[in-house]
Amino acid sequence: MNRTTTLASAACIALAAWCAPAGAQTGPIRIGLPVPLTGPYGAEAQDQVRNAELAIREFNDAGGLAGRKAELLVRDDKLNPAEAATRALELIEKDHVDFIVGSLSAATQLAVNNVTRQRKVPYISISQSDAINEAADFSRYTFHESLNPHMTTQAVGRYAFRKGMRIAFLTADYAYGQEMTRGFTRVAKEVGATVVGEIRHPLGATDYSPYLPRLMALRPDVVVFNNFGRDNQISIKQAGEFGLKGRTKFVTPVLTYTSRVAAGARVYDGVVGGSSYYWAIESTTPSARALNDRYRRAYNGAVPSDYGSMAYSAVRSLLQAVKAAGTSDTEKVVDALAALRYDTYKGPQSYRACDHQSMQSVLVIQSKAAPQGSPDIFSVLQVAPASADALRSCAELGFK
């Protein structure tokens, strides 16, 4: 039995080596996009697909890379890391993609990254997470386009906290929540505010009544909701119903367009949060206007969301690097990407050398009332400019 399979393996390996294709320099430039089309973040993922397709079309309409067009391969990772890894393997082995952009949750991006860096495929992550910047998960081929909790908490915390304020956290007990709490605690210490307590809740909780009385007993001036998506919507709603909103300011690190639309104006009224992008910055940022106009033309007057536009930026900057390198060869593109200065949709961005984190601006926004269907749902309070100071130091991340 074993001898047969051993011989068979040897034969197959020899055959495979003989037939191995050289790095394809002709044919379309393939970009894989594994995103959670099914599951609770389906809406965000759909917008990511729309935005990515926009970037691809833009590149192809401008002639591509000396005639070579780009091609997007969209896959559903079902918000499951094992599924995401399988899709990544499939994209690399069967579809022979040149690059991968994607994933929305921290766990899925780490799973995809693990597969791509082993096989030397460039991967641009469009998911908030601190972990992918750390030395253990980093590789030459790993790039992080989206914000990380540290940047977000620095921007939002510096806006919302003042010396002497009492800060309380309602934290979802997983990596996202814990990273946000860590970031906000740091800012509080720096400005002289006091953290009076942290209440943790399990990811996916639907009833916050066990946690809210305890939170109220801490008598905070600011309550920070360190959770995301449905958790964020439900906890803010219930906190309002428990009477918390009158006495405290509600702050959340990431205030997404889709959450605000899903939960409605009354629930989110007055809540302050951070964001990577809001369409209204087009009044001051030309590249935002360019993206918005393209998106409006292509999708019936709608505007791109925060998570969606990140996908646009990742794909567009990647293709920019391909053009700059003049080839789709992996090593050359990686070098070009690492050195790239780009302004795809919200102002100047570039990758920091040690951890390939895209340095970019962070918006501080506040929810406001708006007529049903109108996209004018936030006001921009502040724009924290792109800077390496907003990131953790390379040494802190484990780099020598």
Place this chain on the structure above:
Amino acid sequence: MNAHSDALYDVAPPRRTFAHIRTHRVLASVLVLLALPWLIPNQSVATNILIYGLYGVGFNLVFGYMGMLSFGHAAFFGVGAYAAGILIAQAGAPWWVALPAAVLVAGVLALAMGLLAIRTRGIYFAMVTLALAQCVYFLVYQFPLSGGENGLRGVNVAQVHLPGLTVDLLDPTAKYLAFLAVVAVALLAVSRVLASPFGGAVEAIRENEARTRACGFNVEHTKLMAFVLSGALCGLAGALAAIHLSSVAIESLHYETSGLVVMICLLGGMGTFFGPFVGAALFLLIQDVFSLWTEHWQLYAGAIFMFFVLFFPKGVWGTILEKTHGR
């Protein structure tokens, strides 16, 4: 649970070819699996079929052959994955240490869970196993080395060194064949067990527990042994999954993974030897094919599953076996 297995109830005179296949079921299974990568779209799905098929074979011991529905088998699959993963990623252990370790750890966990759960029956057994598995999920989640919600990364086994041969696991076909070798060994072990007097006792318990006890068999002991063996096999499947994806997700311990293997065994055919692989192939392919075509694949997957429950209760392979044996 009245699914008849082909081993015990062979009343009608068997046709020669099927008799051959049955006596050489391990070889037949391996031959079919050998052809798999060329029959289906891509290798990573084929490897997943191997892994989940093995997971199903392990679960089948308890569910199909012994008639006990467990909703906690994800604990063994996940613990096997984490054991192998932590040894490889954090301790730099080679695969030939990690795989047996995974089997051992999963087996010990199965012993512990089995000792607690064996006293219950039917739906309560299912619920106790569910509860215990959720406790394991919670413990592993908190365990510092597991990576918590982010999962365990860095389970990188790039090459397998055997005397006289190096297998490059980055090559999908080579990886598949290497995994097939491991699965073949496991199948051989399972086949031997099922053909032994112990296997006979297991099936006797499913048919009539009281009578088996009256015949002098130690029923509790047999149940526990089957449970431990089942857990060990599932642990092996988990370890292979960890190496295949180079990472372990915390979802591997969640009850959804327990539910998955139940579905696989039902689709394929409970109490049949090759059924779990058929079920795994069916389930994964339905999922993949449909999700390429529509984002609403769960609607079709669920409907197909209901169709099977209503009209093919013995699963695909089970129904095929039944028809060809002229019963």
Place this chain on the structure above:
Amino acid sequence: MDGITPQLVALQLFTGLALGAVYVLLAVGLSLIFGMLTVVNFAHGAFFMVGAYAGYALYQVVPNFWLCLVLVPLVVAAFGMAVERTLIRPLYGRGIDYPLLLTFGLAYVMVEAVRIAFGKQGLPVDTPELLQGSADILVGEFPLYRLFVIGVTVLVLAGLWLFIEKTSFGLIVRAGARDPQIVRILGIDVARVWLIVFGLGTGVAGLAGFLAAPMQGISPEMGGSVLTVAFVVTVVGGMGSLVGAIVAGVLVGVVESLAVLFVPEAAKVSMFVIMALVLLVRPQGLFGRAGLMN
């Protein structure tokens, strides 16, 4: 641990009661269905979710919360009865696993159908105006709507108790749970009884979903997490026992609320620990009948 006053504990206890109310409604339905039909309804969470969405849809047509409160359980019960007749009835006599597996698949179909019809994002639901705001319950401020939910649950339980203990149909339900064979021999149309009981169980689940909607909003996935809790509560109480479902529901709700105060990391797993402990000591649950599952 500063800040933990007796007042806070009392408030948490009350919170646990409100939490438990929804659990109890779900567990009662599950227990009824299991006790009478020996069907493990894995789609129970999906019926909960359908109740919430049915309420939302109905409200667009009939903008009266109180009317919807009455109509939603009826609509969901009708749907449940259709399911029982077409999908579950063919499986009787085949063994307990088959309806379990069928409802498992049915849950997927129901969730996806709702996603297709109402979108995958979830919809906001406002608390009815009369019930907004909070009341002072001596130990602190407590949302009025949650008091309302506790009240409705008590009423529904009282109604169910009256129905099962004091009506002839209820007598049949009790007899059928004990020994379906005898009931059939006595000439009673068991199939019709099962149909109605399934409708009753799913109708109560739908009501629970409708009640839960203003507290947490509605989403297609809302049935999944609540199903696990419902099972734990049903099993801890003892499958087939209504008293058990009530006691266990309150127990789980209160323990979870208090765990948040004292052992927050373990709050999520606390109910599984309870379940494991209870089943190991008393394998049939707190109030279940031994041998019901042979």
